[in-house]
Amino acid sequence: xxxxxxxxxxxxxxxxxxxxxxxxxxxxxxxxxxxxxxxxxxxxxxxxxxxxxxxxxxxxxxxxxxxxxxxxxxxxxxxxxxxxxxxxxxxxxxxxxxxxxxxxxxxxxxxxxxxxxxxxxxxxxxxxxxxxxxxxxxxxxxxxxxxxxxxxxxxxxxxxxxxxxxxxxxxxxxxxxxxxxxxxxxxxxxxxxxxxxxxxxxxxxxxxxxxxxxxxxxxxxxxxxxxxxxxxxxxxxxxxxxxxxxxxxxxxxxxxxxxxxxxxxxxxxxxxxxxxxxxxxxxxxxxxxxxxxxxxxxxxxxxxxxxxxxxxxxxxxxxxxxxxxxxxxxxxxxxxxxxxxxxxxxxxxxxxx
Amino acid sequence: xxxxxxxxxxxxxxxxxxxxxxxxxxxxxxxxxxxxxxxxxxxxxxxxxxxxxxxxxxxxxxxxxxxxxxxxxxxxxxxxxxxxxxxxxxxxxxxxxxxxxxxxxxxxxxxxxxxxxxxxxxxxxxxxxxxxxxxxxxxxxxxxxxxxxxxxxxxxxxxxxxxxxxxxxxxxxxxxxxxxxxxxxxxxxxxxxxxxxxxxxxxxxxxxxxxxxxxxxxxxxxxxxxxxxxxxxxxxxxxxxxxxxxxxxxxxxxxxxxxxxxxxxxxxxxxxxxxxxxxxxxxxxxxxxxxxxxxxxxxxxxxxxxxxxxxxxxxxxxxxxxxxxxxxxxxxxxxxxxxxxxxxxxxxxxxxxxxxxxxxxxxx
Numbered sequence: 001x002x003x004x005x006x007x008x009x010x011x012x013x014x015x016x017x018x019x020x021x022x023x024x025x026x027x028x029x030x031x032x033x034x035x036x037x038x039x040x041x042x043x044x045x046x047x048x049x050x051x052x053x054x055x056x057x058x059x060x061x062x063x064x065x066x067x068x069x070x071x072x073x074x075x076x077x078x079x080x081x082x083x084x085x086x087x088x089x090x091x092x093x094x095x096x097x098x099x100x101x102x103x104x105x106x107x108x109x110x111x112x113x114x115x116x117x118x119x120x121x122x123x124x125x126x127x128x129x130x131x132x133x134x135x136x137x138x139x140x141x142x143x144x145x146x147x148x149x150x151x152x153x154x155x156x157x158x159x160x161x162x163x164x165x166x167x168x169x170x171x172x173x174x175x176x177x178x179x180x181x182x183x184x185x186x187x188x189x190x191x192x193x194x195x196x197x198x199x200x201x202x203x204x205x206x207x208x209x210x211x212x213x214x215x216x217x218x219x220x221x222x223x224x225x226x227x228x229x230x231x232x233x234x235x236x237x238x239x240x241x242x243x244x245x246x247x248x249x250x251x252x253x254x255x256x257x258x259x260x261x262x263x264x265x266x267x268x269x270x271x272x273x274x275x276x277x278x279x280x281x282x283x284x285x286x287x288x289x290x291x292x293x294x295x296x297x298x299x300x301x302x303x304x305x306x307x308x309x310x311x312x313x314x315x316x317x318x319x320x321x322x323x324x325x326x327x328x329x330x331x332x333x334x335x336x337x338x339x340x341x342x343x344x345x346x347x348x349x350x351x352x353x
Numbered sequence: 354x355x356x357x358x359x360x361x362x363x364x365x366x367x368x369x370x371x372x373x374x375x376x377x378x379x380x381x382x383x384x385x386x387x388x389x390x391x392x393x394x395x396x397x398x399x400x401x402x403x404x405x406x407x408x409x410x411x412x413x414x415x416x417x418x419x420x421x422x423x424x425x426x427x428x429x430x431x432x433x434x435x436x437x438x439x440x441x442x443x444x445x446x447x448x449x450x451x452x453x454x455x456x457x458x459x460x461x462x463x464x465x466x467x468x469x470x471x472x473x474x475x476x477x478x479x480x481x482x483x484x485x486x487x488x489x490x491x492x493x494x495x496x497x498x499x500x501x502x503x504x505x506x507x508x509x510x511x512x513x514x515x516x517x518x519x520x521x522x523x524x525x526x527x528x529x530x531x532x533x534x535x536x537x538x539x540x541x542x543x544x545x546x547x548x549x550x551x552x553x554x555x556x557x558x559x560x561x562x563x564x565x566x567x568x569x570x571x572x573x574x575x576x577x578x579x580x581x582x583x584x585x586x587x588x589x590x591x592x593x594x595x596x597x598x599x600x601x602x603x604x605x606x607x608x609x610x611x612x613x614x615x616x617x618x619x620x621x622x623x624x625x626x627x628x629x630x631x632x633x634x635x636x637x638x639x640x641x642x643x644x645x646x647x648x649x650x651x652x653x654x655x656x657x658x659x660x661x662x663x664x665x666x667x668x669x670x671x672x673x674x675x676x677x678x679x680x681x682x683x684x685x686x687x688x689x690x691x692x693x694x695x696x697x698x699x700x701x702x703x704x705x706x707x708x709x710x711x712x713x714x715x716x717x
Contacts, residue, residue: 278443334363335361335363336398337398338401340710345691350467
């Protein structure tokens with residue numbers, strides 16, 4: 001039994017007997033119902049010494065350079081193949097901290113719930129949040145719950161903010177990116193976005209496309225231990241996908257980026273789904289992959305180390321930072337032509353034909 | 354990926370490029386009619402790989418680009434009706450109307466939904482009997498059968514709350530209009546493979562014979578497009594003009610008879626206005642009288658005045674291949690994908706947007 005299976009089994013605690021089946025406006029009022037909801041499980045499931053103090057805020061002892069990040073999660077449907085919004089909310093902020101070179105430690109967790117959310121669903125999300133926290137090694141230390149009227153939300157919105165200690169060897173910043181740096185993508189792209197899209201469009205494939213949501217902090221910390229300041233930049237291409245993040249880096253650094261289409265790792269089923277739906281996988285959201293800009297001298301070694309990690313088995317060098325065409329990302333197509341990969345003017349809309 | 358990677362083989366692409374180079378003795382202008390082919394040319398970087406004297410001209414085959422401004426205004430007007438759910442293909446949403454786009458109408462509270470199939474709109478109508486569902490049915494002959502099918506489904510189910518806002522355009526009359534344009538310099542055509550999948554090749558033989566132009570029915574993958582170009586060049590070099598079928602793995606000479614029957618069950622040819630180009634005789638479809646109650650224009654009697662196009666936009670000349678996007682004084686200055694003056698800057702199939710992205714301008 002894997003560690004995650006073991007944890008999941010441990011966490012299959014039965015839902016407490018409650019006199020309500022769904023969340024109502026009263027559960028966000030701060031009164032009796034709010035306390036009932038929190039006492040019925042939230043505190044028990046997420047408990048730790050800091051949260052147990054039940055104060056207005058958390059008392060923390062922070063030492064040294066600290067990273068701070070915040071993210072809000074809105075996704076429909078809230079349960080999807082490979083995960084749910086709860087897991088995503090923990091992993092999202094954990095990964096943002098990891099991309100700064102930090103070891104994530106403390107998270108805040110705030111819910112905005114649309115009245116009518118089933119208690120069973122809320123319970124399942126809490127279990128997933130706990131599970132994701134244990135896997136990442138973080139604690140929920142403060143939080144909030146608000147309830148909005150039916151029709152004014154989309155089941156549940158979650159915000160997490162997080163703090164983490166910066167690794168002493170880390171020096172991750174876009175200003176460190178240099179011409180000649182190798183760009184390494186840690187795994188298959190577009191899986192998360194296409195898992196959601198396939199579900200929304202009712203597409204079925206030979207095997208289900210699953211979201212790649214996972215924590216990346218252990219992978220990153222291991223790499224920073226070994227490669228330190230040779231890691232110039234790490235960033236996770238979530239919303240807007242790989243294309244958007246590469247454009248952001250090119251603009252910030254005033255350098256050019258060259259990538260090769262043939263080297264971009266993508267699962268064949270995900271690629272088919274993108275073709276079917278008329279979407280470019282380079283702009284589709286990811287959750288469990290990251291891009292590294294690595295000093296060219298150690299790039300091959302870094303790649304090898306990453307490929308030995310479960311989160312990096314499909315890692316590949318996809319391109320190079322160059323002096324030419326500053327602020328532009330240029331891709332060599334699969335047939336050898338070149339094109340500019342630009343930022344999208346808005347959200348990606350499927351083409352008619 | 355099977356059935357795709359075979360048509361994206363870099364070694365074969367190089368061989369085709371070499372063949373095109375070897376076969377070409379003079380400059381030729383070739384129009385790819387379909388926006389999907391423009392997209393493929395740009396996405397795969399083919400334009401830059403072609404020999405210098407092969408000039409690709411990007412045709413009017415982007416249905417999003419040629420949908421009349423007035424009809425977009427009508428769609429926006431209908432969407433603003435609180436009782437209407439307006440359903441559309443995705444890339445229609447960003448096209449600017451005279452005051453706003455459907456995306457802006459959506460942000461203002463309109464119920465605008467992106468669908469992949471018109472049949473989904475019929476389902477929405479069944480699920481929301483208290484709402485009027487309008488499907489913005491645009492497209493070439495390719496999308497016409499599914500749009501027609503949605504009407505037939507609604508008719509059979511006796512749905513009273515479903516209609517289509519139709520704007521169909523047809524390829525052969527457009528090719529003829531482009532050839533007849535005084536400024537036209539086109540030597541040969543890549544015809545749209547998916548349109549011919551439905552309609553077959555019959556309509557193209559008289560065109561090729563009358564105007565003495567080679568027409569090659571072509572697919573959309575990089576090797577398809579390269580092979581199509583090679584076939585046109587070989588005809589031109591031999592002074593031949595005939596219809597050839599590059600996309601024979603999909604396109605049959607007679608097309609798809611069932612799909613054609615579905616089109617003509619619901620639609621009949623009519624004169625059609627193309628945005629940026631003007632009226633082309635018998636180049637669109639009207640909804641037949643039998644299905645009049647499913648025609649949103651007749652059902653809602655939307656009376657919206659004709660709006661002025663932006664006078665700085667030369668999209669008509671772009672879509673007829675008379676000018677290249679970078680020859681427009683507004684290109685990349687006042688006209689960008691984030692602020693398009695005309696439709697070709699909106700859709701990824703539109704020539705201006707394609708050139709904008711390809712030219713690698715950095716939007717600040």
